[in-house]
Amino acid sequence: MTEAPAMRELLGEDTPTNWGKWGPDDEVGCLNYLDAGEVLRGIRHVRTGEVFTLQTPMGHPKGDPVFPGRESIDRENILDESSWGPGKEDAPDFPGGLHYADDVAKIFLQGSSQYDALGHVWYDGKIWNGYDAETTVGGLDKASVLPIAEKGVVGRGVLIDMARHRGKDNLEKGETFDHHDLMEAAAAQGVTIEKHDVLLIRTGFIGYWYRTTPEEFYQDFNEPGLTYSRELVEWFRDTEIPNLVTDTIANEVTKEPETGVALPLHCALMRNLGVTLSEVIWLDDLAEACARDGRWTFLYAAAPLKVVQGTGSPVNPIAIR
Ligand code: UVW
Numbered sequence: 001m002t003e004a005p006a007m008r009e010l011l012g013e014d015t016p017t018n019w020g021k022w023g024p025d026d027e028v029g030c031l032n033y034l035d036a037g038e039v040l041r042g043i044r045h046v047r048t049g050e051v052f053t054l055q056t057p058m059g060h061p062k063g064d065p066v067f068p069g070r071e072s073i074d075r076e077n078i079l080d081e082s083s084w085g086p087g088k089e090d091a092p093d094f095p096g097g098l099h100y101a102d103d104v105a106k107i108f109l110q111g112s113s114q115y116d117a118l119g120h121v122w123y124d125g126k127i128w129n130g131y132d133a134e135t136t137v138g139g140l141d142k143a144s145v146l147p148i149a150e151k152g153v154v155g156r157g158v159l160i161d162m163a164r165h166r167g168k169d170n171l172e173k174g175e176t177f178d179h180h181d182l183m184e185a186a187a188a189q190g191v192t193i194e195k196h197d198v199l200l201i202r203t204g205f206i207g208y209w210y211r212t213t214p215e216e217f218y219q220d221f222n223e224p225g226l227t228y229s230r231e232l233v234e235w236f237r238d239t240e241i242p243n244l245v246t247d248t249i250a251n252e253v254t255k256e257p258e259t260g261v262a263l264p265l266h267c268a269l270m271r272n273l274g275v276t277l278s279e280v281i282w283l284d285d286l287a288e289a290c291a292r293d294g295r296w297t298f299l300y301a302a303a304p305l306k307v308v309q310g311t312g313s314p315v316n317p318i319a320i321r
Helices: 007-011 029-033 036-043 145-151 179-189 205-211 214-218 230-239 264-273 284-293
Strands: 051-053 074-079 102-106 114-116 153-161 198-202 243-246 276-279 297-302 312-314 318-320
Touching: 007 264, 029 276, 036 153, 036 297, 051 284, 114 145, 145 312, 153 179, 153 243, 153 284, 179 230, 198 284, 230 264, 264 276
Parallel strands: 153 198, 198 243, 243 276
Antiparallel strands: 051 318, 074 102, 114 276, 114 312, 153 297, 297 318
């Protein structure tokens, strides 16, 4: 097998960046585009008041879809009704006889529906905005998920249903699409992707997780998704997309078909342009509703958790139609 080129070689020295665009201290990148005017623009796309929550379950009985190497949530009850009774003198004893349940969980912050911090990936020793990758050691001192969580993400969402457009329940492993395909699907849906839209793309691949077995899902693991080209990166830069949201684990085809490079768009979009990535998002119910009445835009709102130095955060985004 020929060796994949280095990320710098694939993207090129002159790859588009937004470093410095919002000053030397910026940690939220393209989310800066989502100002009060964009919130009001999003609100104008609410018609019926239907609410869709877009998180996948944490701790589903069949396990949760995670990137290879990560694990589903490990949640354990440490207090429940069995904690009280004969021989259980250590149980909390409140006047009046109150009993309660408590649990503790170990989670990968990227182990369910999530927001990635801009400092989550890098190459050549630099993360978003040119911060030194040494600032990631022991926790993200720069471009963690905290500033994203403090800002919140609210704007006009547009959903492009690539699976439906291609007449499939879900795109297949390794199946790719680009911005031309997105615009073609958008035109077929009767919608346009506008500047500053939160861009949601449905592939059906998280739905596939629930329809298949983990063995089948992970065999020759290669998610479908966007594929790298310089033109695609320029399109993201020019369209000023603040946030890319998909129902895949990593928002792009896992391994580039031509070069074999893994996840180059993470670097080109997140590290270089400052586009926030949201992954493992549940879009099937929202897509059903949009397809029913042909309205593919809505108010999108998401508040990741304020995890100090976090590389990401679980999230339950909301779409209001
Ligand atoms: C990796 O960074 C490997 O994946 P994700 O963006 O899904 O967290």
